[in-house]
Amino acid sequence: MVAANTRSPLQSARSASMSSEPPKSLVTAxxxxxxxxxxxxxxxxxxxxxxxxxxxxNREKILAVARASFEDQGDGEISMAxxxxxxxxxxxxxxxxxxxxRQLLEALFTDEVDELCAAATPVPGTTPxxxxxIWIQRFFDFAFARNAVxxxxxxxxxxxxxxxxxxxxxxxxxxxxxxxxxAQASQEFRNDLDVGQMLDLMVAxxxxxxxxxxxxxxxxxxxxxxxxxxxx
Numbered sequence: 737m738v739a740a741n742t743r744s745p746l747q748s749a750r751s752a753s754m755s756s757e758p759p760k761s762l763v764t765a766x767x768x769x770x771x772x773x774x775x776x777x778x779x780x781x782x783x784x785x786x787x788x789x790x791x792x793x794n795r796e797k798i799l800a801v802a803r804a805s806f807e808d809q810g811d812g813e814i815s816m817a818x819x820x821x822x823x824x825x826x827x828x829x830x831x832x833x834x835x836x837x838r839q840l841l842e843a844l845f846t847d848e849v850d851e852l853c854a855a856a857t858p859v860p861g862t863t864p865x866x867x868x869x870i871w872i873q874r875f876f877d878f879a880f881a882r883n884a885v886x887x888x889x890x891x892x893x894x895x896x897x898x899x900x901x902x903x904x905x906x907x908x909x910x911x912x913x914x915x916x917x918x919a920q921a922s923q924e925f926r927n928d929l930d931v932g933q934m935l936d937l938m939v940a941x942x943x944x945x946x947x948x949x950x951x952x953x954x955x956x957x958x959x960x961x962x963x964x965x966x967x968x
Contacts, residue, residue, distance in 0.1 A: 738944045762943075764968060791833075794825055794829055794833065795833045797823050797824070798819065798823045798825060798829075798830060798833055798834070798840075799820055799843060799844060799847060800821075800823075801823040802819050802823075802840055802844060803820060803844055805818070805819055806841075806844070806884045806885050806888075807882075807884060813888075816830060816831075816840070819840075834955050838889075838892070838893045839935055841885055841888060841889050841893070842889065842893075842900055845882065845885055845886065845889065845900065845904065846904065848882065849878075849908060852874065852875060852878050852908060852911070853907055853908060853910075854911075855871060855874060856871050856911040856912050856914075856915055857912045857915075858915070858918070863922060863924060864915070864918035864921070864922045865917045865919040865923060865924025866924075867915055867918070867919070867961070868916055868918070868919035868924075868925060869913065869959060869963075870917075870933065871915055872912070872935075872938060872959060872962075873959065875908070875912070875935060875938055876938045876941065876942055876955045876959075879938060879942035880942040880948070880951060880955075886901075889901075894915060898944040905932075905935075908935065909932050909935065912931050912935070913931050915929050916930075916931045916934070920964075923964050924963065924964055925962055925963055925964055926962060926963065926964045926965075927964070929962070934962055937958055937962070938955065938958065938959075941954050941955045941958050942955070945949055964966060
């Protein structure tokens, strides 16, 4: 004999509702913001608000380690986790400063562009031509060392049309122009090429395959070709 069901229709409906799974349309994956919150990553400070001293030190340490790591990575690709490990910081700290690989690469590139531009000043005790030569040799070193960073930005993030390159080229040319103008006025550098053309020549040399011992003498020969020659 089957026992009678003594549960009321309301109790049965309530039990069925509590035991049923939620509709699939209401089950969503955690958003990237939620994932960062779980890692206790605080928001970036608003624009204009200075970073704390320890935050600044962490950022500089990450950049220094990343710069060395990218230069030594060879054919492999160094991971963000490995950069954090070498810098001695947690992943939360790394992503708080650089939310992704692209932001880290662009920061590396831009920081060195700013340093390069700041160095475009006359060297005391030298001629205008010597000052420009010292600076353009530094530019070559920048272009040669930054091959790994620039190549990855080109391949993975926007190609050669990445606005970062155009903006930085403009900044570099603007910074170097006064040095070249003085060097041309003193007739130490040829005046049939502009600053952009001279920098393009050095970039082309920096892309030559080989180590520094192979490429640097080529750069010195190219620089020698940019100097003014006495007219016969």
